[in-house]
Amino acid sequence: MDEKKPNPKSTFSSDFSSSETTIDSMASSSYLIGDQSDELLSGFEWGGYSGFQAFLEEFSGQKVPENHSWPQFPATTKPGEASTPNLSVSSSSSDDLSTKPSDDTKPDQKKNKEKKKGQKRIRQPRFAFMTKSEVDHLEDGYRWRKYGQKAVKNSPFPRSYYRCTNQKCTVKKRVERSSEDPSIVVTTYEGQHCHHTVSFSRGNPGPREGAFQEQIPTSSSNRYFPPMQFRSVVPPQVQLGQAARISNDQSTEIQNDEGLLGDIVPGSMRST
DNA sequence: CGGGTTTGACCTGCGC
DNA sequence: GCGCAGGTCAAACCCG
Numbered sequence: 001m002d003e004k005k006p007n008p009k010s011t012f013s014s015d016f017s018s019s020e021t022t023i024d025s026m027a028s029s030s031y032l033i034g035d036q037s038d039e040l041l042s043g044f045e046w047g048g049y050s051g052f053q054a055f056l057e058e059f060s061g062q063k064v065p066e067n068h069s070w071p072q073f074p075a076t077t078k079p080g081e082a083s084t085p086n087l088s089v090s091s092s093s094s095d096d097l098s099t100k101p102s103d104d105t106k107p108d109q110k111k112n113k114e115k116k117k118g119q120k121r122i123r124q125p126r127f128a129f130m131t132k133s134e135v136d137h138l139e140d141g142y143r144w145r146k147y148g149q150k151a152v153k154n155s156p157f158p159r160s161y162y163r164c165t166n167q168k169c170t171v172k173k174r175v176e177r178s179s180e181d182p183s184i185v186v187t188t189y190e191g192q193h194c195h196h197t198v199s200f201s202r203g204n205p206g207p208r209e210g211a212f213q214e215q216i217p218t219s220s221s222n223r224y225f226p227p228m229q230f231r232s233v234v235p236p237q238v239q240l241g242q243a244a245r246i247s248n249d250q251s252t253e254i255q256n257d258e259g260l261l262g263d264i265v266p267g268s269m270r271s272t
Numbered sequence: 273c274g275g276g277t278t279t280g281a282c283c284t285g286c287g288c
Numbered sequence: 289g290c291g292c293a294g295g296t297c298a299a300a301c302c303c304g
Contacts, residue, residue, distance in 0.1 A: 145275085145276060145277085146276070146277055146278085147277090147295095147296070147297075147298095148278095148279090148295070148296055148297080149277090149278075149279075150293085150294065150295070150296095151293095152293085152294080153292085153293060153294085159294085159295095161295070161296075165275090165276090174295095273304105274303105274304095275302105275303090275304095276301105276302080276303085276304105277300100277301080277302070277303095278299100278300085278301075278302090279298100279299095279300090279301100280297105280298100280299095280300105281296100281297085281298090281299105282295105282296080282297075282298100283294105283295085283296075283297090284293100284294085284295080284296100285292105285293095285294085285295100286291105286292090286293090286294105287290105287291095287292085287293105288289105288290090288291090288292100
């Protein structure tokens with residue numbers, strides 16, 4: 001309804017790239033790593049922070065050492081004893097994601113869904129960014145289809161729900177504006193793309209596909225591909241407090257002295 | 273005509 | 289158990 005197919009590139013010029021962008025500065029930005037899922041969806045490999053590492057490298061221009069020991073993800077950590085208390089966890093109370101009953105039930109399941117009892121819903125990893133942007137839906141190289149919009153409590157701005165248009169890709173994302181700073185867009189990714197950039201279903205190659213693919217690290221065969229757009233749009237001055245606020249009640253555990261990345265960014269990379 | 277968006281209804285989990 | 293809020297569905301609509 002509002003803006004359609006904006007081009008944030010023009011909006012976000014080289015301001016950020018010209019500023020000092022280090023992983024340290026990123027640590028004082030606010031994006032969340034949500035991954036307290038009880039179990040990872042099989043077929044997806046999120047462990048090792050590959051996604052976030054890719055993002056870090058893209059964003060900061062610095063390389064994360066291959067032998068860097070990331071904190072363990074819940075894939076190897078039992079629920080309830082996460083080894084990374086510094087990480088901001090973004091988990092909602094009503095995730096359903098890939099295990100929707102509607103996936104393989106009858107068309108009229110809506111009326112009489114028979115949920116398998118005792119079967120916990122699987123949560124997918126989450127990856128949230130706070131981006132200073134005038135446009136809500138940032139171009140990130142993937143094609144998204146909006147499937148819902150909801151008014152959010154305590155926020156004058158609605159939350160939009162998007163799915164990757166690639167049929168084999170289960171990635172979703174939520175986009176909402178911060179109620180505290182309307183100029184900040186909170187984008188939460190769920191899941192992991194199983195493809196590179198856009199898969200155009202209408203034979204439309206899209207204007208950016210080639211460019212994006214060029215930017216994708218060649219070694220990232222099985223990575224989560226972070227939105228390239230963000231590396232030029234995420235300002236380092238975004239406040240931590242807001243990140244804490246959007247990350248549920250568990251946020252009380254985060255944001256200690258070292259910030260969000262204190263646990264996952266090697267000290268050697270944190271230029272001081 | 274096909275794909276994307278809008279939007280009200282419905283479902284589900286959680287707190288009280 | 290009830291109400292609330294978040295999340296999803298799907299029909300109607302829009303647009304290229």
